[in-house]
Amino acid sequence: MQNSQFVQFASLVMLAIVPYILASQGTMLAGQTGLFIVSQEGVMLVGASVGFLGAFLSGSLLIGLLLAALSGAIAGLALAYFTTTLKLDQFVIGLAIFFLGLGLSNLFFKLVVGVTLQPPIIPTLKAVPIPLLSQIPILGPILFRQNLMVYFSILLSLFLIYFLYYTSWGLSLRAVGENPKAADSVGVPVARSRYITAIVAGMLMALAGAYLPMVYTGSYTDGIVNGRGWLAIALTFLGGWSPHLIFVGSLFFAGVEILALRAQVLGVGLPYQFLRMIPYLATIFVMLLTYKRLRTPAFLGLNYDRESRTSI
């Protein structure tokens, strides 16, 4: 009995890591080239809205996901253009895109669906058990009886670890975020690296958003992201901008989220509002515990100007 409860809890955690992993790995990837993105909350909302509407109108979740990724790519492209080409402040542009995302996501929904009391519902992503592996006791149901996005986010994390630390492309990319002048001088295309990572980051963030209506609720509301975008930034900092620690951290974030939900259902004496504060307070607490060990790319948040005379 104990055992099956643990399996159930752990498999729910694996289900809940997806938005954190996708949004944080995206943030991390852009950060490796020195781009500090703060639009997560807005891009995730656009992804949720576009993904939901795409799936609702086409009847296919895959099309919803693809459209969401496209909307995220556009957001990433805009971010890269304003910061890397026009050299505007990354934080301010990030906020502006966050605002736009907030407005657009609700606008899309209202234009397509209109104001209704009965919000439309889409089917949720189904679990796809992997043959043989899903038969393994305990590990099988936790890891191998999940939906495709769970597999995707795990494989993505593994791929990013491999790519960033075991390939020369990854090394070049990290050099852009540490010292773009040095990278530029040996022929690494600084601007192109930033464009590519920003676009990929936008796609991952939008997919993180699209996951929410497709797995959690089946419907879209304007509060659906509920701070997960900001939590993803925190997670990226806590993970020291490295893909493996972000993966571990996402287990913690998802675990806290599921625990808080569980406690609400079971009723532990505390009013549910206080339980729902836990993820945010826990994040601040962990920031306090880890602030000394945190490492960020040296050029994070700064725009690179080839012709500037300053040393970095």
Next chain:
Amino acid sequence: MSEQSVVLRRQGLGSVFQALVPYIVAVIASFAAAGIVLAVMGFNVPRAYATILFTSFRTPNGIIQTLIKFVPLVLQALAFTIPLAAGKFNIGGEGQLIAGAIGATTVGIMLAGWPAPLLLPLVLLGGIVMGALWILLPAWLLYRFSINEILTTVLMNFVAFELIDYVATNIWPDPVAGHPTTIPIGAGGFLPRLIQQPPLHAGLLIAIFIAILVYFYTDHTSAGYELVATGANARASRVYGINVRNIFFLSLLLGGAIAGLSGAIEVAGVHHRLIAGIQSNFLLLGLIIGLIAKGNHLAVPFVAFFIAVLEVGASAMQRTLMIPGEMVFIVEAFILLFVLLSDVVRRR
């Protein structure tokens, strides 16, 4: 930002106009962009624009609605721009507004029988103190451990959303209201009305007073100069003997206190009780106002008024023309983008 205002003072009206040009272009460009979208969707663009721009000035009710909107917007903008002047970002204005509203409501309900000359100042003070307390943890974490204030202030917003829900459903719930709402505060805690019908509360005077005070503080006092200098170059300021960590801490606390005051004014002036959702989207609009004004404290009230006009127009447009109000929020975000772009143009 201060550099700009110095230039304004020296060169008079001609350069005021020059400084306004990018703003005018930005507004026109944003409306043009939105107009194309609206036209494609088949809406009546001239009528939509007339509604957005003139609703505020057509009727006394429109003017008063705009002024009531102006109050939280200008205060939220200042809660963002004061720390911004020191180079710090307070993205927690709505959490502080909620905390302030809770503080004001607590005082207003607990001391409900007290006479107005005592209760009203205490209600407002309750908001100011709670707003400052709400930012105390992020400010202290920044002061003591250099922990980035952007994330901590944002995360405290989400804590506040839960707290207001708790207070409005568990501590002083109004059993008749269908939405999380408390019972009203004592009548002595109501802000007096400047105009009876349609009602306009005296919070407007407080907001204008605070805006003037902040402008004089940052642009005409030496303490304010230390704030701006820290924001311009923290390292140089430290070398010249300014305690920049104190400046960071105090600027955040000041921002939190002003945001808290905006919550208290919403309670004492508008709702006379605590309502979940009292924060509306004032934080985002406050950020947009502060960024459009580029942190210039002379410009903040004017930009806030303009945004209030757009917001009142937006709800009228949604009511009468069935155009989603989000359209106007997108226009506002576009204005910000175009204002930022004008810097690129100027650089070349």
